[in-house]
Amino acid sequence: MKLTKFTEQEKQELIKVGLENVITHWADNDDLRKEPKVFAAGEGCYVYDINGRKYLDTFSSLITSICGHNRPEIKEAVIAQLDKIAFFPNYHDSFSVPLIQLAKKLSEIMPGDLEVSFFVNSGSEANETAIKLARQYFWQTGKRGKYKVISRKNSYHGTTIAAASYSGFPSLWEFLDPTVSGHLFATAPNREIEADQKDGGQASLSDMEEMIIREGADTIAALIMDPVPGSNSGYPIPPDGYLQKVRDLCNKYDIFLIFDEIQTGFGKTGKWFACQNWGVTPDIITVSKALTGGYAPLGVAVTTKKIANVFKQEAGAEFRSGSTYGGHPVSCAVALANIQIMEKENLVQRAADSGKYIKAELEKLFKYKVVSRLQGMGMIWALKLGADREKNVDLDPKLKVGAFIRDYCWNNGMILRNNAETLVIAPAIVMTKAEIDIMISTIEKAIVAAIKHFGL
Ligand SMILES: Cc1ncc(COP(=O)(O)O)c(C=O)c1O
Numbered sequence: 001m002k003l004t005k006f007t008e009q010e011k012q013e014l015i016k017v018g019l020e021n022v023i024t025h026w027a028d029n030d031d032l033r034k035e036p037k038v039f040a041a042g043e044g045c046y047v048y049d050i051n052g053r054k055y056l057d058t059f060s061s062l063i064t065s066i067c068g069h070n071r072p073e074i075k076e077a078v079i080a081q082l083d084k085i086a087f088f089p090n091y092h093d094s095f096s097v098p099l100i101q102l103a104k105k106l107s108e109i110m111p112g113d114l115e116v117s118f119f120v121n122s123g124s125e126a127n128e129t130a131i132k133l134a135r136q137y138f139w140q141t142g143k144r145g146k147y148k149v150i151s152r153k154n155s156y157h158g159t160t161i162a163a164a165s166y167s168g169f170p171s172l173w174e175f176l177d178p179t180v181s182g183h184l185f186a187t188a189p190n191r192e193i194e195a196d197q198k199d200g201g202q203a204s205l206s207d208m209e210e211m212i213i214r215e216g217a218d219t220i221a222a223l224i225m226d227p228v229p230g231s232n233s234g235y236p237i238p239p240d241g242y243l244q245k246v247r248d249l250c251n252k253y254d255i256f257l258i259f260d261e262i263q264t265g266f267g268k269t270g271k272w273f274a275c276q277n278w279g280v281t282p283d284i285i286t287v288s289k290a291l292t293g294g295y296a297p298l299g300v301a302v303t304t305k306k307i308a309n310v311f312k313q314e315a316g317a318e319f320r321s322g323s324t325y326g327g328h329p330v331s332c333a334v335a336l337a338n339i340q341i342m343e344k345e346n347l348v349q350r351a352a353d354s355g356k357y358i359k360a361e362l363e364k365l366f367k368y369k370v371v372s373r374l375q376g377m378g379m380i381w382a383l384k385l386g387a388d389r390e391k392n393v394d395l396d397p398k399l400k401v402g403a404f405i406r407d408y409c410w411n412n413g414m415i416l417r418n419n420a421e422t423l424v425i426a427p428a429i430v431m432t433k434a435e436i437d438i439m440i441s442t443i444e445k446a447i448v449a450a451i452k453h454f455g456l
Contacts, residue, residue, distance in 0.1 A: 001043040001070045006050045014038050014050060042069030045428050045435055047415070055410070058427045058439050059417040063231070063263055063380075064294030066429045067341045074295050077337035081330050090119060090327040098332035105339055106302055109272050112281030116308035118301045118319070119327025123262035123288035124158025126299035127224060130284040131162060132321050133303060134222035134256040137310055140317060143254075148182040148215060150208070150223040150255075154233045155188065157224060157260055166224055169232065184220075186211055188229065189239050200241035209249055217253035227274045230263040231417065231424045234382035235375045243280040250283075256307075257282040262299070263380075266290035267342055267429055270352030270378040277377070283307060293338040298331035347429045351378040354429070354436065361440045362425075368447055370395070370456050381425040383443070387456065395421050401450050408446035414439065416446075 006014070015036050024032065041048040045068055047057050060066060067074075081098060088096050099119060107115035118133070120126050131149055138146035151157060153168035164172045165179035168188075173179045186208040189201030196203060212220060227243055229236055250257040259282035264274035266287065271277050273285060284307070288299035311319040342348065355378035362383060365371045372386030385401055387393040395401050402418035409416035417424040427439065450456065 001041050001048075003041040003048055003052060004050075005052070006040075011038075011050050044068040044070070045431050054413060056414045056435060056438060056442075058409075058425050059231075059415055060379075060426055060428045061294045062289070063268070063426045064289045064292070066267060066290045066347065066379075067293045067338060067345070068428050068430045069294075071293070071295075071337075071341065073341055074293065074334055074337045077333045078295070078330055081333035085329060087325075087329060089324060091322060096327070096329040096332065098329050098336060099327045102332040102335050105336060106300065109339070110285060110302050111273055111276050113304045113306075114281065114285055114302045115305055116303050118303075118321070119332070120299040120301070120323060121297050121325055121328075122158075122299045123260075123286065124160045124163040124299075125323070125326070126262065126286035126288050126301045127157045127163045127166070127258070127260055128160055129299075129301040129321060130224065130256075130258045130260075130286050130303075131166075131222055133284060133301060133307065133319065134258065136319060137256070137307055138221050140310055143218065145216075145218050146221045146254075148184060148220045150184045150186050150211070150220060152186050152188040152225050152229075155226050155229050155260070156232050157226075158262075182219075184211060184215060186223075188225075188236075189242055190236075197239045199239075200245060201239045202245075205242070205245050205249065208246075212249070212253050212255070217255065220253065220255050222256040222258055223250055224258040224260060226260045226262075226264065227278070227280070228264045228269065228377070228380070231380070231382070231426060232419055234373075234384060234419070234422045234424070235377070235380050237375060237377060238278070240278075243275065243278045247280050247282075256284060258284045258286065260286050262286055262288045267348040267351045268379045268426070270348065270355055272348055274377075291338070292331055292334045293341070295338065296328070296331040296334040298328065298335055300327075342429075345430070351429045354431065354433075355379060357433065358425070358436060358440070361436065365440075365444060365447065368451065370401075370447065370451060376425075379427060379429055379431075382419075383423040383425065385421045385423070385447075395456075397421070399454055401454060401456070404450050404453060405443070405446040408449050409442055412442055412445070414442045416443065 038050045039047050040050045046054050090099050103117040118129050151166040155168050157163045157166045162180045187204040189196045189204045259275050261273050284303045286301050292298045369389050370385050372389040373384035375382050387395045402421040406416050406418040
């Protein structure tokens with residue numbers, strides 16, 4: 001790892017230009033005003049800012065760097081590919097070698113008969129692609145009325161206009177209204193309502209079926225959903241039987257089932273893909289983030305030969321989509337090296353094993369009455385705080401207890417993500433037991449500090 005030493009003047013200049021000449025993704029103006037951070041290096045589960053401060057990253061660089069930073073195997077794969085050819089597009093009738101190799105590898109690790117890849121640059125694009133695949137499939141197979149898309153409230157699917165429109169958080173699209181047409185929001189099972197758990201989320205399934213009947217199945221192309229909703233929703237685990245019932249509904253009404261595994265895919269739940277925990281296979285799966293371990297941008301929508309073959313027959317039948325850099329050879333070479341590390345180090349099983357340990361350690365925090373709920377699996381966990389667990393009382397949002405805990409962790413050398421009063425923990429799969437212990441003890445110290453500070 002190379003950690004550049006910056007002079008005070010260089011640091012000031014970097015921050016000044018960053019603040020003036022960049023619009024930060026999902027910017028937080030309050031935090032930007034307080035203390036903008038500039039990162040300069042990474043090693044394993046740690047990252048370093050331009051002041052040389054070291055942070056344990058419990059959010060794995062936005063849930064990407066599953067095998068840690070600065071892996072020589074991945075750096076070698078990048079150089080090896082650059083030595084051959086930096087770029088040639090996957091365009092028209094052309095492929096690059098690593099792109100084909102990656103497609104083969106993905107067809108081996110994907111569940112069921114998901115074997116055909118369309119490569120893009122990001123998760124949002126992968127989801128847009130999945131919707132386009134579904135819509136063009138029905139358009140081409142004589143069911144042109146099937147164009148609507150169902151997604152679920154409280155699920156995030158991306159930042160582009162359609163992906164944002166399908167995301168169940170109004171703040172993402174209210175300024176875009178009217179959003180894309182033909183879009184429907186269904187409810188998801190509520191983890192916190194016991195009845196929903198007991199009957200496998202039947203209430204939301206009935207709502208979904210009623211919606212399909214009301215709208216007309218012959219108008220609906222796809223249902224896009226995350227088998228385990230992401231960090232914004234606090235990783236609620238689906239009730240037993242729910243995913244299979246969704247699969248059955250889609251089969252019954254001839255609707256494509258798209259699983260967005262951009263956050264949950266690639267080992268983090270203790271299986272290659274979260275849906276494998278319940279043995280349910282969609283028609284299309286979308287992956288990005290950890291696909292390259294954070295070393296390069298890449299996304300992919302993977303579908304079946306049966307679906308893909310509709311686009312591979314006569315001239316004019318082709319799938320009408322493409323981007324210049326989608327499936328960049330360097331990104332594909334990186335993904336292959338990342339998968340090789342995962343296989344060699346048995347990281348999928350390691351996520352399952354570490355997950356059991358993390359769960360047991362986090363459960364010990366229930367000794368504090370402000371810790372109200374723990375959800376997640378493998379390497380993705382959400383710890384919800386409340387005023388009083390027994391009485392089911394929420395914290396006053398004005399106190400900003402979650403932000404206080406996050407800031408405490410940052411000030412003590414650890415990156416922690418919070419969504420209001422929910423603490424989100426999604427570290428690299430390679431995080432060691434000793435690092436997990438540091439992570440949990442820092443969270444505990446932060447909770448104790450918050451209890452004292454706010455008199456909770
Ligand atoms: C579940 C889910 N879907 C889609 C996306 C969008 O991916 P990207 O940010 O790569 O466009 C994300 C990103 O956080 C995600 O978590």
